[in-house]
Amino acid sequence: MTAGLSVLQTCALSLLVFTGASQFAFVGVIAAGGAPLSGAMTAILLGTRNTLYGLRMAPLLQWSGLRRVAAAQILIDESTAMAVNRGSTPAARIGFLSTGLAVFVLWNAATTAGAPAGTAMGDPRTFGLDAAVGAAFPALLWPRLSxxxxxxxxxxxxxxxxxxxxxxxxxxxxxxxxxxxxxxxxxxxxxxxx
Amino acid sequence: MWLAIVVAALGCYALKLAGLSLPTRVLGNPVVERIADFIPVALLAALIAVQVWSDGPSLTVDARTAGPGFAVVALLLRAPFLVVVIGAAVVAALIRLV
The missing domain is CATH 1.10.287 (Helix Hairpins)
Structure with a gap:
């Protein structure tokens, strides 16, 4: 990818890290010339909010053992948002699973399609893509400013x-x-x- | 680079699993709760600033400023995420053309 990551690395980020803001942060720090590990640190710090989601979701979902271990990977903004207001455990599980899995599949499909395109495109500045990153963060920040x-x-x-x-x-x-x-x-x- | 990706992946996953596994009363600590609320806000704001107004070790204002500028206008108009991001790219590309 244009920030200095290979296509495979970009896909690995989506598959393994799978929490959008952290991935953007990781890429952002590296694009700015930062050390890969400080990118990872920033990504992890941003990932702390998923812990809070987990604290809120655990009594609702009531999963344990292997199911909990699997559910943790799709514990993100979207799946929490679609489950947290459900009244019952089955309804919360449906909301959580359907949203989490759908986002997981689409997110990784989009990354797989987008990463090679980024490599083929050349200088991202021609298309204003460096500004797009500067716009993605405000969009993520916006709902929190209330x-x-x-x-x-x-x-x-x-x-x-x-x-x-x-x-x-x-x-x-x-x-x-x-x-x-x-x-x-x-x-x-x-x-x-x- | 791969090491950093693995570290980020393990770290982010551990945080998710911890949330599902920790007793709920950890949230009862108000300082923990507030810090956790503030961390994404502070980091996102800092990322915007560094991404847009720095170029290596120097601070600069160039076409990238159009990114958050356009984003704020679009967000005020309640535009969806993709419109915000793509629109900002188009605006910055146009500024560079002229």
């Missing part, structure tokens, strides 16, 4: 990330911005329930 503290965190994180760009290795600024989340979480007061 909590009024999140825009503040976002602005602070932007500043913290841009500050060290001139004198640190690529990938470090993004991880530094993760520190904003830690600080904000530790220092802010509990959310007011309205």
């Amino acid at each position: 909590d009024r503290r999140n825009p503040v965190v976002a602005v602070l994180a932007t500043a913290v990330a841009l500050g060290p760009v001139p004198f640190t290795a690529a990938g470090v600024p993004v991880l530094a911005a993760g520190g904003v989340a830690l600080l904000a979480g530790a220092l802010t007061r509990p959310r007011e329930r309205s």
